[in-house]
Amino acid sequence: MTQIGLAWGEGPSQRYEALAERFRPIFAQIAEGTTERELNRKLPVDEIAALKAAGFGALRIPEAEGGSGATLPELFNLLIELSAADSNITQALRGHFGFLEDVVNRPAGPERKRWVERIVAGDIVGNAWTEIGNASQEAFSTHVAEKNGGLVVNGEKYYTTGSLFADWINVGVTGLDGKSGAAQVRRDDPGVTVIDDWDGFGQILTASGTTTFVDVAVDPLDVVPDESQFRYGAGFYQTVHLATLAGIGRAITNETAEAVSKRTRHYTNAAGPRSSQDPQVLQVVGRIRSNAYSAGAIVLQVARALERAYQAHFSADAEAEEEANTIAEIETSQALNVVSNLVLEASTILFDTLGASAAKKPAALDRHWRNARTLSSHNPRIYKDRIVGDFAVNGTPPPFQWRIGQAPA
Known part of the structure; x- marks a missing residue:
């Protein structure tokens, strides 16, 4: 059945x-x-692996280069659908699609061609950026060095989401020039060790744990400075989270509706003979579905802003590109708290539609709150309203990139 037929609204394109x-x-x-x-x-x-084989990882590659040529609204709508099936998988592929966005922003040439060919062939790219412990906000301790006439990467990362499933890993590094950038290394290099030690209470199947790099070979062509990476990156990565949350909302809707329709046990003080005929229960189910619908609609609106930023990159108009990037980041920030609140509420009130048996572990309904709460913690929500307010009142542009770590003295 189509998205319209399921009452999730019109899709992003014909x-x-x-x-x-x-x-x-x-x-x-x-x-x-x-x-x-x-x-x-x-x-x-x-x-x-099934998604890789079907070409899901090459969605954004233009059709003329062997991909699907998906627009950003189309990509994010597909990520909502995937997240309704399993939000862990969308989260695991977040780093890949972020790297892919960097590839499709590159001009035609050998650097773009080599990565397009890899991705069209099915290669997936993982993520390794965050450092923990005494990591600095100013620079990565993971670094590129010269050894035996070539370049190598050494260091340790955490929150390396998706790297366990990947063919390549996109690593945040300090380059030979002392500046921050990225390096892409082979996942199967003997110096790479990926450990599934993520111990969070949500998104438990994303393998978002530790990855270490010991003298890992890197092609000089695969060392990219920060300024060469696409400008709307912060908004893009956050919108993947928003799409994942919207998909969780749909999963909550579907599972709650099915459980209510099958439930025969009910209370003597209820407003109907069984849950499926109880107007109070139906009202809660309707609230859950409305929350999920609204979250999805908001994500598509943000995706359109990101698509404008992508198109502006090729306009040869620096001022127009800067404005499009600013608006995309603001729209993402405006959406963040609203979408996360909608889905967090849905993940809580679903239990009001069912009995105590819904809390039993085999139902796994608690995963929705755990997953939504974990996703909503990645890029702290508390700063977003302030950033939006500062833009509204003072015209202050949002920060396009940020780092986590020990603040400079």
Whole structure:
């Protein structure tokens, strides 16, 4: 059934349904095993492999270069659908799609061509940026060095989401010039060790743990300075989180509606003979669905702003590009607290529609709150309203990039 037929609203383009139909059978298979994977902590290795084989990782590559040529609204709508099946997988692929966005922002030439060919062939790129402990905000301790006539990467990262499933890892580094940038290294290099030690209470199947790099070879062409990376990156990465949250909202809707329709036990003081005929229960289910609908609509609106920033990059108008980037970041910030609040509420009130049995572990309904709460903690929400307010009152542009670590003395 189409997105319109399911009452989730019109898709982002006329061709969207045809594009989505290629992947919906895989999404359905992923959804079937979601609860089992959650309860048994089984990583979605096979599921991500199926998406790779279907060309999901090459969505943003233009059709003329072998990809699907998806616009950003189309990409984010597909990520909502994938997240409704299993939000862990979207989170695990977040680093890949961020790197892919960097590739499609590059001009035609050998640097773009080599990565396009890798991604069209099915390669997936993981993420390794954050450092913990005494890490500095000013520079990465993970660094590029010269050794035996070549370049190597050494260091340790945490929150390396998706790297365990990847063919390449995009690593935040300090370059030979002492400046921050990125380096792409092979996941199967003997100096790379990826450990599934993520111990968070949510998004437990993303393998967002530790990765170490010991004399890992890196091609000089795969060392990229910060200023060469796409400008709307902060908004893009945050919108992946928002799409994931919107998908969680749909999953909550679907699972709650199904559980209510099947429930036969009910209370003597209820407003109907069974849950499916109880107007108070139906009202809560309606609230959950409305929250999920609103979250998805907001994500698509933000995705349109990011698409304008992408298009502006090729306009040869620096002022127009700067404005588009600013607006995209502001729209993302405006959406963040609203979307996260909508989905967090839905993940809580779903239990009001069911009995105490809904809290039993085999139902795994608690994963929705845990996942939504974890996603909402990645880029602190408390700063977003202030940033938006400062823009509204003072015209202050938002910060496009930020770092976490020990503040300079």
